[in-house]
Amino acid sequence: MNRISPDIIWQAMIETVYMVSVSLLIGTLLGLPLALLLVLTRPNGIKENKIAYFILNSMINIIRSLPFIILLVAIVPFTRLIVGKTYGTEAAIVPLIIYIAPFIARLVETSLLEVNPGIIELAKSLGAKPLQIVRHFLIPEALASIILTLTTATIGLIGATAMAGTVGGGGIGNLAISYGYQRFNTFVIILTVVILIIIVQIIQTLGSYLAKKIRHQ
Amino acid sequence: MIVFKHIVKEFYQKKKKITAVNDVSLEVQKGDIFGIIGYSGAGKSTLIRMVNGLENPTSGQIIVAGKDIQTLSPNEKIFNKKKISMIFQHFNLLESKNVFDNVALPLKLRNESKEEIDRKVKEMLSFVGLEDKDKNYPNQLSGGQKQRVGIARALVTNPEILLCDEATSALDPKTTKSILKLLKRVNEQFNITILLITHEMAVIRDLCNKVAVMENGQLIESGNVIQVFGQPKESTSKDFVETVITHKIPKDLLDFYQKNKQSYTLLRLKFLGENTASSLLFQLNKRFNHVESNIVSANVTELEGTTLGIFTIAFSANESIIQEMKAFIKEFNVIVEDVNI
Structure with a gap:
């Protein structure tokens, strides 16, 4: 079977968009608070807490050091617990979230640390409480950088979804591997790569545009 | 506060x-x-x-x-x-x-x-x-x-x-x-x-x-x-x-007074606040009219709405006259200091 129908491609695109958007959304919801905790509890942070920082920091490092394909298999029991099955698109989303949340946490942490220390000093001089510092000073000042960070995370996720085929996740990347690579169909490989390039270009352009708009430059 | x-x-x-x-x-x-x-x-x-x-x-x-x-x-x-x-x-x-x-x-x-x-x-x-x-x-x-x-x-x-x-x-x-x-x-x-x-x-x-x-x-x-x-x-x-207030003596003047150390004595006068320089200089020249006096450097600065004047003046007079002049200057509530060159 060398021919590939537009339906299959369309279906794969839907699967990719579905996996990426759900795991990006939940990954961000988990990653942002983690990043804030890292920044607040770090040595000389606004709410310095050595133990909390150490635990959080090590956990993120451990998860981030696992190759995605290993993580995917290793957490199968956990996946079953959460979504009730170990195969299919939903089953792929669980490891994708666990993969991307610490990645987002680390990248957003960097964005937050880049905020001019003078701004934190200003916030303290105005008597702002820690939550006010986060809301009125840290996040607005880091927002443009956070958007670029999330753009990077999204593109990283698209790469990771290709491996989601292992647990039947589907998607464009899976199409490239199962229809193209494993069946020696060069056309499918080229087609899927072109589609991926276009998606990545669109996401990056959108991210850069938004960041630029927020920076007021 | x-x-x-x-x-x-x-x-x-x-x-x-x-x-x-x-x-x-x-x-x-x-x-x-x-x-x-x-x-x-x-x-x-x-x-x-x-x-x-x-x-x-x-x-x-x-x-x-x-x-x-x-x-x-x-x-x-x-x-x-x-x-x-x-x-x-x-x-x-x-x-x-x-x-x-x-x-x-x-x-x-x-x-x-x-x-x-x-x-x-x-x-x-x-x-x-x-x-x-x-x-x-x-x-x-x-x-x-x-x-x-x-x-x-x-x-x-x-x-x-x-x-x-x-x-x-x-x-x-x-x-x-x-x-x-x-x-x-x-x-x-x-x-x-x-x-x-x-x-x-x-x-x-x-x-x-x-x-x-x-x-x-x-x-x-x-x-x-x-x-x-x-x-x-x-x-x-x-x-x-x-x-901000320089009372540096210009180099050629400094050279001149160093060479003629024997005949001139340099004094620095500081007028703080309301003391006006002009009246003292006039009185000084009137009282010691036989003494040659040359202004070597001068600086007037406004501070807190009043003036601070710092004058360096060379006088050609002997030691006893200089002492007399210092006492006279102090009567005007003006600070007087020796200048070593």
């Missing part, structure tokens, strides 16, 4: 103990524009940050508006901070917010109503002369305009004390002058006590009524500006004064 009592601040850098502030006692009175001057690393920055709790002293007491700030509860501390505002060397404006929102920020933290915020912010922007820039973003402003925004943001909460952390050090001389003028207006119009730190003596000269000189964490000299400028005691103070 602000009293520092035996303030010590120590911290450790790579296990080495550093004493940033070493037993400093100081009093700033209500309505003062008090300047602390020192080279970088003198400890002045650490000291000013203790007033609003950005730093805590290792030992000693700080009393702000009658309250020992270390004994305050966290809530009272925040309340106290609201009476104290600060402006910064690098302005610390939020790049993501426009001028209006930057100035509104302290009021937003206090959950004031939109109408109140609108009214107060507009009032302050017009006070600093930026009413037409409210929609601009910080990166569209010049350094001087950025500091004006910083000042508007500091004043919008009606503080009693304004702390200025090297507020003009990132600005060019012309902009510095206009910001200093604005700070003077802040002090006069709103009766706000200003405590500033700087390494520029010109800032002290143009703005302050009191000055303290810091070196290696210690306070080496303090007093009214006119006193410290007229008679600096410590060598660092003298160095600072010389950056």
Whole structure:
């Protein structure tokens, strides 16, 4: 079977968009608070807490050091617990979230640390409480950088979804591997790569545009 | 208004103990524009940050508006901070917010109503002369305009004390002058006590009524500006004064008087405040009309609304006449010093 129908491609695109958007959304919801905790509890942070920082920091490092394909298999029991099955698109989303949340946490942490220390000093001089510092000073000042960070995370996720085929996740990347690579169909490989390039270009352009708009430059 | 009592601040850098502030006692009175001057690393920055709790002293007491700030509860501390505002060397404006929102920020933290915020912010922007820039973003402003925004943001909460952390050090001389003028207006119009730190003596000269000189964490000299400028005691103070009031003798004159040391004696006369130079010089020349007198260098500076005149004069007279002249000069309440060349 060398021919590939537009339906299959369309279906794969839907699967990719579905996996990426759900795991990006939940990954961000988990990653942002983690990043804030890292920044607040770090040595000389606004709410310095050595133990909390150490635990959080090590956990993120451990998860981030696992190759995605290993993580995917290793957490199968956990996946079953959460979504009730170990195969299919939903089953792929669980490891994708666990993969991307610490990645987002680390990248957003960097964005937050880049905020001019003078701004934190200003916030303290105005008597702002820690939550006010986060809301009125840290996040607005880091927002443009956070958007670029999330753009990077999204593109990283698209790469990771290709491996989601292992647990039947589907998607464009899976199409490239199962229809193209494993069946020696060069056309499918080229087609899927072109589609991926276009998606990545669109996401990056959108991210850069938004960041630029927020920076007021 | 602000009293520092035996303030010590120590911290450790790579296990080495550093004493940033070493037993400093100081009093700033209500309505003062008090300047602390020192080279970088003198400890002045650490000291000013203790007033609003950005730093805590290792030992000693700080009393702000009658309250020992270390004994305050966290809530009272925040309340106290609201009476104290600060402006910064690098302005610390939020790049993501426009001028209006930057100035509104302290009021937003206090959950004031939109109408109140609108009214107060507009009032302050017009006070600093930026009413037409409210929609601009910080990166569209010049350094001087950025500091004006910083000042508007500091004043919008009606503080009693304004702390200025090297507020003009990132600005060019012309902009510095206009910001200093604005700070003077802040002090006069709103009766706000200003405590500033700087390494520029010109800032002290143009703005302050009191000055303290810091070196290696210690306070080496303090007093009214006119006193410290007229008679600096410590060598660092003298160095600072010389950056704005030079009584350096021009080289060719110096050569001449060095060669003719036998026939001339050089005296430095300092007129502080109301003493006018002209009357003394006239009386001096009338009384000692046989003595040749040449002005070698002269400098008149305006300080706190009065003048400080420093004249170096060469007199051709013998030792006993010189003593007589010194006594005569002192009768006019003018300070007279020997000049060694």
